[in-house]
Amino acid sequence: MSDVINTKRSKQQALxxxxxxxxxxxxxxxxxxxxxxxxxxxxKIFPDHWSFMLGEIALYSFLILLVTGVFLTLYxxxxxxxxxxxxxxxxxxxxxxxxxxxxxxxxSFAVRGGLLMRQMHHWACDIFVGAIVIHMARVFxxxxxxxxxxxxxxxxxxxxxxxxxxxxxxxxLPDDLVSGTGIRIAYSIILSIPLVGSYLAFWVFGGNFPGTxxxxxxxxLHCLIVPLIIIGLVSAHLFLLVRQKHTQFPGKGRTxxxxxxxxxxxxxxxxxxxxxxxxxxxxxxxxxxxxxNPIWQFGPYDAARISYAVQPDWYMGFLDGALRIWPSWSFHxxxxxxxxxxxxxxxxxxxxxxxxxxxxxxxxRKFTNxxxxxxxxxxxxxxxxxxxxxxxxxxxLGMLFIASSTDVLAKFFNxxxxxxxxxxxxxxxxxxxxxxPITYRICHEIQALHGGGRRKTPNVVTRSEEGxxxxxxxxxxxxxxxxxxxATPVPTYIHEESDESGDSGVRxxxx
Amino acid sequence: MTSPLFKRCAALSIVSLFALGPVLLFAGGAQASYKLTxxxxxxxxxxxxxxxxVKKNSDGVIIxxxxxxxxxxxxxxALVTLGAALFQxxxxxxxxxxxxxxxxxxxxxxYPDLVGLGPATIDFWVDSGRMPAANPxxxxxxxxVPRLTHDQALAVSAWVNSLSPSFPLIPYPHLKNxxxxxxxxxxxxxxxxxxxxEGDGDALALGTFSPSLRKIPSIEVAEAIRTGPANMPRFTGxxxxxxxxxxxxxxxxxxxxxxxPGGFGLGGLGPVAEGFVxxxxxxxxxxxxxxxxxxxxx
Numbered sequence: 001m002s003d004v005i006n007t008k009r010s011k012q013q014a015l016x017x018x019x020x021x022x023x024x025x026x027x028x029x030x031x032x033x034x035x036x037x038x039x040x041x042x043x044k045i046f047p048d049h050w051s052f053m054l055g056e057i058a059l060y061s062f063l064i065l066l067v068t069g070v071f072l073t074l075y076x077x078x079x080x081x082x083x084x085x086x087x088x089x090x091x092x093x094x095x096x097x098x099x100x101x102x103x104x105x106x107x108s109f110a111v112r113g114g115l116l117m118r119q120m121h122h123w124a125c126d127i128f129v130g131a132i133v134i135h136m137a138r139v140f141x142x143x144x145x146x147x148x149x150x151x152x153x154x155x156x157x158x159x160x161x162x163x164x165x166x167x168x169x170x171x172x173l174p175d176d177l178v179s180g181t182g183i184r185i186a187y188s189i190i191l192s193i194p195l196v197g198s199y200l201a202f203w204v205f206g207g208n209f210p211g212t213x214x215x216x217x218x219x220x221l222h223c224l225i226v227p228l229i230i231i232g233l234v235s236a237h238l239f240l241l242v243r244q245k246h247t248q249f250p251g252k253g254r255t256x257x258x259x260x261x262x263x264x265x266x267x268x269x270x271x272x273x274x275x276x277x278x279x280x281x282x283x284x285x286x287x288x289x290x291x292x293n294p295i296w297q298f299g300p301y302d303a304a305r306i307s308y309a310v311q312p313d314w315y316m317g318f319l320d321g322a323l324r325i326w327p328s329w330s331f332h333x334x335x336x337x338x339x340x341x342x343x344x345x346x347x348x349x350x351x352x353x354x355x356x357x358x359x360x361x362x363x364x365r366k367f368t369n370x371x372x373x374x375x376x377x378x379x380x381x382x383x384x385x386x387x388x389x390x391x392x393x394x395x396x397l398g399m400l401f402i403a404s405s406t407d408v409l410a411k412f413f414n415x416x417x418x419x420x421x422x423x424x425x426x427x428x429x430x431x432x433x434x435x436x437p438i439t440y441r442i443c444h445e446i447q448a449l450h451g452g453g454r455r456k457t458p459n460v461v462t463r464s465e466e467g468x469x470x471x472x473x474x475x476x477x478x479x480x481x482x483x484x485x486x487a488t489p490v491p492t493y494i495h496e497e498s499d500e501s502g503d504s505g506v507r508x509x510x511x
Numbered sequence: 512m513t514s515p516l517f518k519r520c521a522a523l524s525i526v527s528l529f530a531l532g533p534v535l536l537f538a539g540g541a542q543a544s545y546k547l548t549x550x551x552x553x554x555x556x557x558x559x560x561x562x563x564x565v566k567k568n569s570d571g572v573i574i575x576x577x578x579x580x581x582x583x584x585x586x587x588x589a590l591v592t593l594g595a596a597l598f599q600x601x602x603x604x605x606x607x608x609x610x611x612x613x614x615x616x617x618x619x620x621x622y623p624d625l626v627g628l629g630p631a632t633i634d635f636w637v638d639s640g641r642m643p644a645a646n647p648x649x650x651x652x653x654x655x656v657p658r659l660t661h662d663q664a665l666a667v668s669a670w671v672n673s674l675s676p677s678f679p680l681i682p683y684p685h686l687k688n689x690x691x692x693x694x695x696x697x698x699x700x701x702x703x704x705x706x707x708x709e710g711d712g713d714a715l716a717l718g719t720f721s722p723s724l725r726k727i728p729s730i731e732v733a734e735a736i737r738t739g740p741a742n743m744p745r746f747t748g749x750x751x752x753x754x755x756x757x758x759x760x761x762x763x764x765x766x767x768x769x770x771x772p773g774g775f776g777l778g779g780l781g782p783v784a785e786g787f788v789x790x791x792x793x794x795x796x797x798x799x800x801x802x803x804x805x806x807x808x809x
Contacts (some may be wrong), residue, residue, distance in 0.1 A: 050801050050807050052805065053800075054801060090691055093763060095696055119774070127797065177699060275801070290785075290792075294771060297708060299695060308703065309707070314787075317782075396777045416716075
């Protein structure tokens, strides 16, 4: 019967080709015009090379920091008011401590999941800063910071500084014996600045050390102000990334004028969502199985107490190391003291290092007279001077980092602490100086190597009819790049999608 | 007008100044060498007695700390004969047959004079395995498996004490009534600056080390506090027996068997180990996952 109404089919027809989701999006597009921007976003091309995933580790560990951090703010009390602890941890029972410390112990022991959240927060922070550093190293060594991306390099470097600062602030919040020592060091560093030091220190601490205002102030900075700036700069970082499009390694079909890679939807979105969960999973594993910063063992901070073998978190290590190994120079005259042994390693040195990082793109442009726009990346071995400079800086920072554990090294290798200290002084100067020519040399050697820096290709072993075996290298290096990187046509806005080859979704997009 | 050559020379000289300056300065600093004293054994800078409960004898030597938290006992005099024999076998080659620090053919002052040090000192050094020393000329006599048994150590201290009866006697702490929380606070105030707050010990200056407290029996902890072996200050009147008792309780319970949730303790190395794990395991594994997820053909 022709007038029998098939309700299901008619409903489907009423909804249109893309079903309920399409209908909703249509409604949104009618009002907000999301189609054009959404399509551009969905078609954003991500190069597939694995080293482009390093920055995502930082992004996702930052998300974990936000989520676990919100949980912690529900239980943490940012107050220096003195309370007497009566809780489940016997060795602290009856001790006087600040509310900040007591609430951190309580959230570790008395709140369900609190210790896991605290440890995940701490591990996510260690991973966050570490991922920023290796992402930055990738950008540096491949020359991705060159014109037109200098601004994004500066935004990223600022993010690194903010991450380090916020890590220090958060590490200080529990007000335990170890972090209190860190705050004291920060106070002394501010004091060491000539002329304004004491005024600045009193301004920051609201009076003399330790005072009662520094924990609430650090709390506001750590949970509100710095994260807001980080979120803003991360947005700017990603906006610039989308606006300027990704860089890519050179290869067949890849030019300065195009980007070859997977589109945001569906390929990259699937990859990156999976990666988000893996970052969360690794952080949760660390939080569950690896103890970090057991503040209950340290006890509350008190200016009269001190523990030996105190180091900061790893990203502050280079500062601590510089402070440890710097010779005791100071200036006393006309009733004034300038402690160069604090001022130089803790104020001047990081200032110089970060300024060098900021202006590096300009320095390199000046040296190479290269003002062209670069979208294709360098192999590190093809830019020996830049690579050597980067390795020099990293080895310098690495030596300072190692110097922050002089006592641990002395204990571990059973040698005199003084000898370790003196050798670290020499090594911090000598290793970077040696690193430059060695790296330079290695880069040249790699350049001369056939297929250097590429994966090794298998040899094809064949057996002849006589039973003789022979091995021939597979001819990968002859045509160098797999054929599936041939450019495929790109669908443009609103046009119906043409049938694609379905070959891993790799596309080429004009800039 | 400055020539580019001049500019380049100036830049080069500034760079080389920065590079070589620290080297020269450090080289200068390294010349000021330090002198080592065997066992750093000065006992003059020991803790200041300020407690009114402290009782002294006519020579000004502390004989009691005024409360009953710790029982001080001299080793039994029945052990003296055995102790004399053990001393001649194990100790006399350095400390001399009369325990006065003068070995046969030796000069006075080369080794510590043991007469009048008190049985707690002798018992601590022998019972902890530090004496007989593995290497008498090393800067430190480190803790190791004791050569003599506990009773033999007592016998040696009984014989040395019989030469000139002296204090402190061997402390036997009564841990039942001790307060762990007070012990924790006193530990942070008095001990953590060398032994670290977790009691793991660490490297001190000039090749000396503060030992780990993870396996030290309670009597030795009390002996060390009261006698101040090697670099350690001697805590006398500034800690009452009740306070020493609290510290011993804290060390033998919370330091040695910590209630320590949160997963593997990462060797008690603190942020060094944490940074290593965070970078190697955290960032490293995630980078490997990225390597797995991403394209790696070129």
